[in-house]
Amino acid sequence: MRPTIIAALLFALIGLSGCPQAPEPIAPPVTSEQLSQMRQDFRREDHEARVGLVTDVLASDNLASVGSLTPRDLQDFTIGDIVTFIDSNGKVLTLGHVEAINRDSLTVRYSNPGPHGRAPVPGDAAVRAIH
Amino acid sequence: MKIRIAPFHFSRLAGAALLLLAASCGPGYLNRPKNDLRLSLEMRALNTNPRAESFLLPVIAPGQEDRPRAKVVKHEILSTNGYFVGLAISGGGSRSANFAAACMFQLQRIGFLQYVQCISSVSGGSLVSTYYCCSPDSDWNAQNVQQKLTTEFETTVIDKILLPWNFLGLLIGTVNRSDMLANEFQNSLFYRNGRALTFADLRHDRPRLLLNCTDMQTGRPFLFDNSNFDLINSDLNRYPLAAAVTASSAVPAILEPITLRDYSTTFPQFQHLVDGAVVDNLGVQTLVNSYAAESESPENPYPNGAILVVIDSGTSSNLRLGSKARLGGVENLLEGLSLSSAVLLNRTGNATLSNVLVQGALGDYTINDLRNFIEQLRSDHYVEVKDRGGRLVRVVHLSLSQIGELGGAEFGNSVNAISTKFDISPTDAFNLYRSAVILFRARFDARLAPLVHELGRHSTTRQSSGQ
Numbered sequence: 001m002r003p004t005i006i007a008a009l010l011f012a013l014i015g016l017s018g019c020p021q022a023p024e025p026i027a028p029p030v031t032s033e034q035l036s037q038m039r040q041d042f043r044r045e046d047h048e049a050r051v052g053l054v055t056d057v058l059a060s061d062n063l064a065s066v067g068s069l070t071p072r073d074l075q076d077f078t079i080g081d082i083v084t085f086i087d088s089n090g091k092v093l094t095l096g097h098v099e100a101i102n103r104d105s106l107t108v109r110y111s112n113p114g115p116h117g118r119a120p121v122p123g124d125a126a127v128r129a130i131h
Numbered sequence: 132m133k134i135r136i137a138p139f140h141f142s143r144l145a146g147a148a149l150l151l152l153a154a155s156c157g158p159g160y161l162n163r164p165k166n167d168l169r170l171s172l173e174m175r176a177l178n179t180n181p182r183a184e185s186f187l188l189p190v191i192a193p194g195q196e197d198r199p200r201a202k203v204v205k206h207e208i209l210s211t212n213g214y215f216v217g218l219a220i221s222g223g224g225s226r227s228a229n230f231a232a233a234c235m236f237q238l239q240r241i242g243f244l245q246y247v248q249c250i251s252s253v254s255g256g257s258l259v260s261t262y263y264c265c266s267p268d269s270d271w272n273a274q275n276v277q278q279k280l281t282t283e284f285e286t287t288v289i290d291k292i293l294l295p296w297n298f299l300g301l302l303i304g305t306v307n308r309s310d311m312l313a314n315e316f317q318n319s320l321f322y323r324n325g326r327a328l329t330f331a332d333l334r335h336d337r338p339r340l341l342l343n344c345t346d347m348q349t350g351r352p353f354l355f356d357n358s359n360f361d362l363i364n365s366d367l368n369r370y371p372l373a374a375a376v377t378a379s380s381a382v383p384a385i386l387e388p389i390t391l392r393d394y395s396t397t398f399p400q401f402q403h404l405v406d407g408a409v410v411d412n413l414g415v416q417t418l419v420n421s422y423a424a425e426s427e428s429p430e431n432p433y434p435n436g437a438i439l440v441v442i443d444s445g446t447s448s449n450l451r452l453g454s455k456a457r458l459g460g461v462e463n464l465l466e467g468l469s470l471s472s473a474v475l476l477n478r479t480g481n482a483t484l485s486n487v488l489v490q491g492a493l494g495d496y497t498i499n500d501l502r503n504f505i506e507q508l509r510s511d512h513y514v515e516v517k518d519r520g521g522r523l524v525r526v527v528h529l530s531l532s533q534i535g536e537l538g539g540a541e542f543g544n545s546v547n548a549i550s551t552k553f554d555i556s557p558t559d560a561f562n563l564y565r566s567a568v569i570l571f572r573a574r575f576d577a578r579l580a581p582l583v584h585e586l587g588r589h590s591t592t593r594q595s596s597g598q
Contacts, residue, residue, distance in 0.1 A: 044539075045538055045539075045542070045565065045568070045569045045572075046565070046568050046569060046572055047572075048572075049568075080272075082272075082273045082274050084561055086561075090558070091557075091558050092556075092557035092558040092560070092561045093557075094557070095273075095274045095277060095278060095557075096274065097272075097274050111274060111275075111278055114278065114281060114282075114557060115283070116556060116557065117557055129561075129564070129565050129568060130233070130236070130273050130277075130561075130564045130565070130568065131240070131568070
């Protein structure tokens with residue numbers, strides 16, 4: 001086979017497959033200072049906004065446990081409330097809804113993340129800002 | 132080693148390639164005929180979809196006024212409380228779709244959306260209006276809608292265009308960018324139980340849906356409604372919703388027009404439809420005309436007047452460019468297109484809303500009164516005017532441009548920078564939902580609560596009095 005044909009085939013193959021992209025590194029967990037700042041920011045705009053932290057994840061069932069909420073905050077939630085998962089850079093990861101309100105935490109079922117998101121991990125923030 | 136293609140094999144290969152191309156080459160239109168042309172006009176069946184009724188006469192192209200057309204039929208009266216409650220949704224790509232969805236969830240929370248009888252939408256706004264009118268209750272929630280409307284429609288289409296066979300198809304005209312976009316809309320939003328959703332799938336317990344386009348031939352608005360489809364003897368109920376939404380969004384020059392075959396003639400005749408924003412980026416003109424057509428009829432079903440809510444995702448210009456020293460060739464082109472379209476759409480939007488007030492109000496108002504109405508709408512985002520019959524028309528302007536004033540400059544700037552493409556990041560979509568929450572908490576909860584109360588009171592009265 002002529003080298004030009006081989007080169008053209010290789011070029012077409014590379015073009016079709018595209019360049020492999022390195023996965024985006026996971027942002028560090030939200031610190032307590034960041035959490036306070038987030039609460040302040042969201043509540044300044046909307047006094048009904050609530051911000052907690054993901055404490056545990058059951059990835060096989062798309063469930064996340066959200067803690068760092070006061071008993072009063074927990075009382076404000078209702079089953080079905082929409083929760084948005086955000087990393088420490090403020091990037092939205094995916095959405096979920098409250099499935100259970102426990103004594104000191106929420107159980108949230110999250111949707112499969114889109115191409116630019118990811119499943120929540122402990123240390124991500126969980127925000128109720130859409131209600 | 133040399134590859135030799137024998138003439139016999141070459142002709143086979145060429146034949147197969149031609150067959151493939153022919154297979155991918157559709158007729159260029161998706162609408163189907165309604166009646167056999169041999170039937171007389173009186174014998175023909177008409178489109179009677181109550182969810183796609185504008186009560187407006189179709190616009191006839193110049194020189195075709197004498198063409199035979201089906202008679203207009205009067206459909207059921209839809210108001211149960213004596214009010215015309217309409218929602219207009221502006222264009223603006225995925226920004227508009229997400230902001231409109233967020234506002235609709237807020238309207239639902241305060242109990243207003245349930246009273247809306249008619250939605251008129253343009254371009255990106257048509258994505259969410261159509262989805263609302265055809266989706267089951269279980270799918271109409273903020274989590275699902277936000278995820279669906281953050282699909283990267285535009286990137287997917289561009290990725291597909293770059294495939295060699297599609298690129299070749301584009302060059303020779305067998306592949307169409309609008310068809311590709313319609314496919315993406317269909318796959319994400321308008322496909323259920325193994326088939327594409329059509330106008331027959333619009334829910335009967337949801338508002339009437341008026342999708343606005345522009346007819347390239349006349350330069351006038353075109354609606355996907357019964358009378359326009361009667362005029363071309365085509366079956367509206369079999370027309371795919373995704374194609375209609377794409378027609379409403381087909382920005383001229385960037386996307387090809389969506390074509391309808393005119394079956395009212397024996398010779399080939401077509402209509403080419405592009406983005407409704409070319410004529411009215413707010414969709415409010417259609418809403419007002421539809422209200423006027425019904426309220427001025429002898430059996431006026433709206434003695435209590437109208438409440439019109441306009442969701443306007445127009446913002447100020449692009450602020451992201453300030454951080455860049457130099458714009459590359461492609462970026463320059465894209466940003467230029469985005470900026471000029473955004474500015475043009477904002478201007479069209481403001482002009483249309485003012486025009487609607489001037490043309491639609493027209494009681495015994497002086498020029499000064501009208502100027503004050505327009506100014507009041509700009510400052511309060513709410514105005515009350517009287518229509519020709521002296522009935523009260525309330526206009527609420529839910530505009531995204533207020534967010535800088537209410538949510539802080541930094542947040543306002545980040546929202547202003549969201550482009551009008553059919554791509555949006557989940558973070559930008561989330562910020563649009565936050566914007567809607569802020570607007571409603573700060574301004575529109577209080578503004579709309581008395582209207583909801585008034586609508587509820589009249590609904591109860593009419594129901595209890597047996598009307």
